[in-house]
Amino acid sequence: MARCVVDDQWPLRRAAERFQVSVSTARRWAGRYRAEGEAGMIDRSSRPHSSPRRTPTRTERRIIKVRVLRRWGPARIAFFLRLVPSTVHRVLARFGLARLAHLDRATGRPIRRYERATPGELVHVDIKKLGNIPHGGGHRVLGRAHSRRNARATTTERRNNRAPIGYSYLHNALDDHSRLVYSEILPDERKDTAVAFWLRAQTFFAAHGITVERVLTDNGSCYTSRAWRDTLATAGISHKRTRPYRPQANGKVERFNRTLLDEWAYARPYQSEQARRDAFPGWLHTYNHHRGHTALGGHPPASRVPNLPGQYT
Numbered sequence: 642m643a644r645c646v647v648d649d650q651w652p653l654r655r656a657a658e659r660f661q662v663s664v665s666t667a668r669r670w671a672g673r674y675r676a677e678g679e680a681g682m683i684d685r686s687s688r689p690h691s692s693p694r695r696t697p698t699r700t701e702r703r704i705i706k707v708r709v710l711r712r713w714g715p716a717r718i719a720f721f722l723r724l725v726p727s728t729v730h731r732v733l734a735r736f737g738l739a740r741l742a743h744l745d746r747a748t749g750r751p752i753r754r755y756e757r758a759t760p761g762e763l764v765h766v767d768i769k770k771l772g773n774i775p776h777g778g779g780h781r782v783l784g785r786a787h788s789r790r791n792a793r794a795t796t797t798e799r800r801n802n803r804a805p806i807g808y809s810y811l812h813n814a815l816d817d818h819s820r821l822v823y824s825e826i827l828p829d830e831r832k833d834t835a836v837a838f839w840l841r842a843q844t845f846f847a848a849h850g851i852t853v854e855r856v857l858t859d860n861g862s863c864y865t866s867r868a869w870r871d872t873l874a875t876a877g878i879s880h881k882r883t884r885p886y887r888p889q890a891n892g893k894v895e896r897f898n899r900t901l902l903d904e905w906a907y908a909r910p911y912q913s914e915q916a917r918r919d920a921f922p923g924w925l926h927t928y929n930h931h932r933g934h935t936a937l938g939g940h941p942p943a944s945r946v947p948n949l950p951g952q953y954t
Contacts, residue, residue: 642667643674643682665954687855698734702731741800756818756936760947761851763817765894766858768830771809771906809914811901814842815894816851819945820934822897824925826918835863836872843876846949850948855879857891859944900928 643661645651646667657667668674672680700722707718715729722729744750794913799829813824823842827834839856846853856873858864860882873880883890905924912915935940 643670646671647675648851672720682882688752698726701736702730704729705736705738706740708733712741712744730897758818758834758916760816760818760945761822761846761853761855763848763855764842764853765815765817765891766842766856766864767813767891767894767898768811768835768863769811770830771811771902772807773807774911774917776913808860811898811916812838812899813894813896813897814839815844816846816942817893819851820893820937820942821846821849821851821929822942824901824921826921830861830863831874832866832868834865835866836868839869839872841856850947851946853878855881857881857883859888860892861887904928 642656642662645656645659646653653664655673656671657664660667669736670682688863698758702726703722704718707713707721713721715733718890719726719729766779810827810829812827813823815822823845825838825841827838853876856878858880863869864880864882870880888895905921906917911920923940928942930941930943932941932944938942
């Protein structure tokens with residue numbers, strides 16, 4: 642196009658129509674070719690030579706200092722420094738500072754993400770405590786007052802003039818490599834319950850061709866018991882526990898707990914605890930076999946299971 646305008650003397654409008662660009666674009670490229678020749682045809686950054694309205698360097702340093710020392714988000718930093726949140730966000734992005742979700746809040750260092758190379762090399766185990774739903778619905782749908790009336794109608798037990806309807810305990814075992822999950826809703830988190838759950842979970846993984854080598858848990862009493870230790874030792878499984886007050890070390894199953902709450906436990910207004918429990922097996926099957934996982938490139942956990950349909954013995 643530049644040669645047509647400069648060498649062949651085409652009108653700018655004709656060249657612009659021929660190459661399907663605007664007249665101003667044709668003028669700009671022709672001017673660069675006329676002034677610099679073929680060297681002027683090389684792509685250049687669109688960044689301006691000067692930015693007079695850019696945030697001052699001193700302000701940028703203050704933003705970075707507050708972020709590093711206090712680990713606040715853009716909105717809170719903006720309120721503290723009397724700036725606009727979008728300005729703070731732009732400065733943080735310009736200097737490549739990690740999102741708070743990618744940082745360890747205690748140390749300020751980026752979280753190290755890892756993935757075991759083969760299924761069964763590491764299985765994360767955890768328990769999620771979940772309040773039961775009274776018959777007729779709970780407070781998330783009906784409000785506190787109506788929920789209390791439903792609770793009183795559900796149980797005859799009274800504590801401090803209230804009707805407790807108890808809790809459910811979701812015992813979860815998640816394979817680190819495939820993210821395949823075995824989960825059960827159980828009445829408590831005692832050691833005998835946890836041990837029995839693990840034996841069933843181990844059978845589940847073995848049926849899918851996964852030999853468990855190591856188990857990672859928190860420091861709950863059921864996981865520090867002799868019964869749990871002896872059960873894993875008998876199966877030749879190594880047991881590792883997270884450091885106290887470091888749930889991010891068991892982050893994969895913790896993230897599954899959040900997904901479980903968002904997509905099953907609180908996904909729709911259940912009218913009873915039994916209705917929610919009835920929906921759990923179907924949701925768990927969808928999670929394992931059909932729901933795309935971002936860490937697996939959009940594929941479900943079943944895509945990484947070596948013996949999914951049980952074709953091997």
